[in-house]
Amino acid sequence: xxxxxxxxLTDLKAHLAVISDLxxxxxxxxxxxxxxxxxxxxxxxxxxxxxxxxxIHERATDPKIGGWLDAxxxxxxxxxxxxxxxARREYRLSTKLPGDFVEDFxxxxxxxQAAWVGARAASDFSQFAPHLEKIVALNLRQADxxxxxxxxxxxxxxxxxxxxxxxxxxxxxxxxxDATVPLVRDIAEGRDVSDAPLRQVFSEPEQxxxxxxxxxxxxxxxxxxxxxxxxxxxxxxxxxxxxxxxxRYDPNFLSPALFGTLHEAGHAMYEQGISSSFDxxxxxxxxSLGIHESQSRMWENLVGRSYGFWRWAYPQVQETFPxxxxxxxxxxxxxxxxxxxxxxxRVEADEVTYNLHVMVRFELELxxxxxxxxxxxxxxxxxxKYGEYLGITPPNDAEGCLQDxxxxxxxxxxxxxxxxxxxxxxxxxxxxxxxxPTLGAxxxxxxxxxxxGWLRENxxxxxxxxxxxxxxxxxxxxxxxxxxxVAYLNRKFRALxxxxx
Ligand code: ZN
Numbered sequence: 137x138x139x140x141x142x143x144x145l146t147d148l149k150a151h152l153a154v155i156s157d158l159x160x161x162x163x164x165x166x167x168x169x170x171x172x173x174x175x176x177x178x179x180x181x182x183x184x185x186x187x188x189x190x191x192i193h194e195r196a197t198d199p200k201i202g203g204w205l206d207a208x209x210x211x212x213x214x215x216x217x218x219x220x221x222x223a224r225r226e227y228r229l230s231t232k233l234p235g236d237f238v239e240d241f242x243x244x245x246x247x248x249q250a251a252w253v254g255a256r257a258a259s260d261f262s263q264f265a266p267h268l269e270k271i272v273a274l275n276l277r278q279a280d281x282x283x284x285x286x287x288x289x290x291x292x293x294x295x296x297x298x299x300x301x302x303x304x305x306x307x308x309x310x311x312x313x314d315a316t317v318p319l320v321r322d323i324a325e326g327r328d329v330s331d332a333p334l335r336q337v338f339s340e341p342e343q344x345x346x347x348x349x350x351x352x353x354x355x356x357x358x359x360x361x362x363x364x365x366x367x368x369x370x371x372x373x374x375x376x377x378x379x380x381x382x383x384r385y386d387p388n389f390l391s392p393a394l395f396g397t398l399h400e401a402g403h404a405m406y407e408q409g410i411s412s413s414f415d416x417x418x419x420x421x422x423x424s425l426g427i428h429e430s431q432s433r434m435w436e437n438l439v440g441r442s443y444g445f446w447r448w449a450y451p452q453v454q455e456t457f458p459x460x461x462x463x464x465x466x467x468x469x470x471x472x473x474x475x476x477x478x479x480x481x482r483v484e485a486d487e488v489t490y491n492l493h494v495m496v497r498f499e500l501e502l503x504x505x506x507x508x509x510x511x512x513x514x515x516x517x518x519x520x521k522y523g524e525y526l527g528i529t530p531p532n533d534a535e536g537c538l539q540d541x542x543x544x545x546x547x548x549x550x551x552x553x554x555x556x557x558x559x560x561x562x563x564x565x566x567x568x569x570x571x572x573p574t575l576g577a578x579x580x581x582x583x584x585x586x587x588x589g590w591l592r593e594n595x596x597x598x599x600x601x602x603x604x605x606x607x608x609x610x611x612x613x614x615x616x617x618x619x620x621x622v623a624y625l626n627r628k629f630r631a632l633x634x635x636x637x
Contacts, residue, residue: 144204145216151204152223153416155195160374162188167372167380171364193238196230215419218601222418229295232281241278244270245546252544259534261515268543269511272504275548279505288505292549296425297556299603302502305552308559308618309495315622317525319629320489323476324527326633331391331472336460340385343393346456347383350394350449351401354435355588356381360408369396371403371432376412376420379404390457391473395436402435403428405588409596424604425550427595429557430564437487438565438624439579439587443470448582474632478526480535488629491558492525497540497551505548560608562621564595567612 162185169181205224211217233241248267255263279288282295287302294300348363366382373379381400385393406422414420422428439445446466453469454461461469476486482493500517503509509517518537519529530536542550568590569575578586594611602610609615630637 144207148201148204148208148223149219149417151195151198151201152418155192156416156418156420158188158192158195162192163372163374167374170366170368170370171382193230196226201227202231215413215601219417219419222600225298226418229282232283233278234281237274237277237281241274241546244274245544248546249541249544252538252541256534256538259532259538261533261538264538264544265511265514268514271543271546272511272548274546276505287502289502289549293552294549296547296550297553297604298424299605300426300552300556304616305498305556308616309491309498309552309555311618312491312555312559312622313495313525315618316488316492316625319625320476320478320492320526322635323488323629323633326635329471329475329633330468331475333461333464333469333472334390335388336390337387338390338457338460340387340393342456343385343390344383346453347394347397349452350440351381351397353582354398354401354405354439354584356401356405357408361404363397369400371400371407373404373407373422375415376408376410379407395440395473398440399432399436402432405435405591406431406596409588409592410599411597414599414601419600421600423598423600423602423607425553426556426560427604427607429554430560431557431591431595433558434561434565434591438561439584441473441487442579444576444580446470446473447580471632474629476629476633478528480522480528480530481539487558488625489526491555494551494555496521496525500537501548501551556616559616559618559621562624563608563612563614563617564591566620567594 165181165185165188169178169185173181201223205220205227208220211220244267248264248271251267252264255261275292276288279291282291284291289302293302293305344363348358351363352358360377361379361381364380364382365384367384369381369383371379371381381397381404383393383397383400406428410420410422446469450466450469454464474486476488478489478492479485482490482497485493496518499521500509500514503517504511504514515533515537522536523529540551542548568587572578572586572590575586578584595607598607605615626637
């Protein structure tokens with residue numbers, strides 16, 4: 137008996153649906169590995185994850201996909217055209233890298249990661265340097281396999297932010313740098329702001345209860361998600377019906393768990409809002425890291441660090457922590473959560489200085505790939521840039537060029553997505569504010585459905601239907617533009633620090 141012939145679109149969709157199921161099952165295993173895995177189970181779990189990776193890779197590079205894509209007729213809808221476009225891109229990306237290269241990369245990455253952990257603990261860049269040398273060489277080879285017109289960085293960066301290029305990043309970063317460096321300098325001359333109210337003893341169960349109340353108010357669905365504890369907070373999706381977040385608690389500092397949870401909930405609400413018509417399809421995935429970060433940063437900063445939000449939320453946090461915050465005026469609390477101070481560590485940076493950390497990495501990655509910076513010179517170049525942009529010099533490599541995990545994982549071209557997300561968060565928030573005139577009053581009253589509804593409609597539901605630049609243009613009417621973000625930073629922080637323009 138022979139199988140009835142089907143049309144190529146149906147076959148393609150069925151094949152991709154299985155890949156989606158496998159990838160989501162793999163994500164469950166990874167989540168469990170990060171949250172609950174007993175120590176002795178690590179090797180077995182590693183084996184299971186490696187097997188799933190191999191099975192997924194085999195299926196994703198199956199030549200049948202190429203055959204179906206070639207045989208597709210005229211798309212009968214915009215969604216069908218989008219599916220073909222996304223499937224073509226993913227097939228091209230997975231088939232361009234030769235098997236032996238992928239194996240080399242995996243092996244070198246494992247060694248690099250172990251070396252990075254040791255090097256960071258010892259604060260000794262020389263232990264990591266030979267591995268980074270290989271990582272840079274592999275990234276250059278990868279760029280060659282993937283292909284690019286102008287700069288190898290284009291091919292790498294495009295893996296994380298489809299359609300973005302080195303030139304575009306360079307231009308938008310230049311605008312942002314020119315505006316941020318003087319702002320940081322002015323803030324240093326402004327009034328003193330203390331974050332002491334946040335640096336008291338806060339019990340973990342109460343921190344958790346308060347953070348849960350806030351993200352539930354935002355619209356994060358615990359019916360389709362959950363919150364757990366981890367060392368490194370993240371959000372992960374096993375379909376829009378199960379999007380989980382994690383956080384970490386510092387019993388002596390209120391900020392990390394609170395703003396970390398708001399941030400991860402922003403990521404998660406994006407995934408929870410993708411249209412169910414894209415279930416088990418490549419269109420059912422978030423479209424890029426930059427768009428993802430625009431969502432997390434919006435809820436963390438534009439909502440979560442705004443004065444209006446705390447008009448509503450402050451009495452509640454005071455009620456949760458009466459001994460610590462009962463006598464702290466709202467204005468002092470608002471200043472504390474928005475304190476600006478140049479610091480060495482990117483993930484702890486405030487809204488103003490954060491992007492300078494990203495720019496340092498972007499410029500150094502370009503120099504490493506271009507060969508104008510030798511690996512051995514990296515710590516010195518890193519420290520010089522921190523001096524130039526932030527006015528501070530890291531005391532050691534652990535707090536300098538060894539702080540981030542990305543390079544040890546083989547990832548170059550990733551860092552700019554953080555800043556692209558910040559920039560887009562303001563463009564999108566302002567578009568939402570003009571579409572929903574009550575937005576400001578809503579936030580002051582603890583009502584977030586207007587904002588979430590606008591995001592669902594204009595960003596979330598689309599999944600990967602549009603490329604990031606088109607999604608942004610449809611939602612805001614503009615291309616990527618640092619202008620609104622720069623204006624926002626100036627407005628907010630010049631007022632807070634009492635400095636003239
Ligand atoms: Zn994030």
